[in-house]
Amino acid sequence: MKEYLTKVKELYEQHMDENQLVKLPQDEAIDFLAEELDLMIDFRLGNEKDNIDVEYLKTCQATMLNQKYKIDNEFINNTISAKEYAEIINNLMLEFIQKSANKIGKENFKKLFEFDPDNDIKIIDSNILENMGGI
Numbered sequence: 474m475k476e477y478l479t480k481v482k483e484l485y486e487q488h489m490d491e492n493q494l495v496k497l498p499q500d501e502a503i504d505f506l507a508e509e510l511d512l513m514i515d516f517r518l519g520n521e522k523d524n525i526d527v528e529y530l531k532t533c534q535a536t537m538l539n540q541k542y543k544i545d546n547e548f549i550n551n552t553i554s555a556k557e558y559a560e561i562i563n564n565l566m567l568e569f570i571q572k573s574a575n576k577i578g579k580e581n582f583k584k585l586f587e588f589d590p591d592n593d594i595k596i597i598d599s600n601i602l603e604n605m606g607g608i
Contacts, residue, residue, distance in 0.1 A: 503538050507531040525577040537569045559599035
């Protein structure tokens with residue numbers, strides 16, 4: 474665990490200035506999250522990592538994030554509602570979950586992400602987002 478946390482800390486230090494919050498450019502953020510996913514796979518799956526297609530997971534994650542950034546901008550620019558935003562983002566996450574679980578298997582997915590891919594996951598509640606007045 475200590476080795477994993479040290480590697481994650483080093484990864485963050487490479488990309489973030491500790492004295493200020495830095496917004497990474499989209500491509501750099503996606504690469505950064507891919508590196509973090511790789512570390513998490515090493516830590517949680519160990520030798521089983523050799524039995525899964527890590528590049529496929531990174532590609533799925535990158536596709537989801539690229540679509541998310543596009544939808545974020547639409548929401549920020551008020552071209553979609555909070556309800557539409559929540560629905561699209563939740564569907565992107567669901568698609569990522571389903572593709573990942575189908576590719577690496579349900580048990581490996583549970584070990585990696587620490588939840589059952591059959592669970593109904595909503596990362597954004599449109600009612601809460603609407604009540605907050607959006608972003």
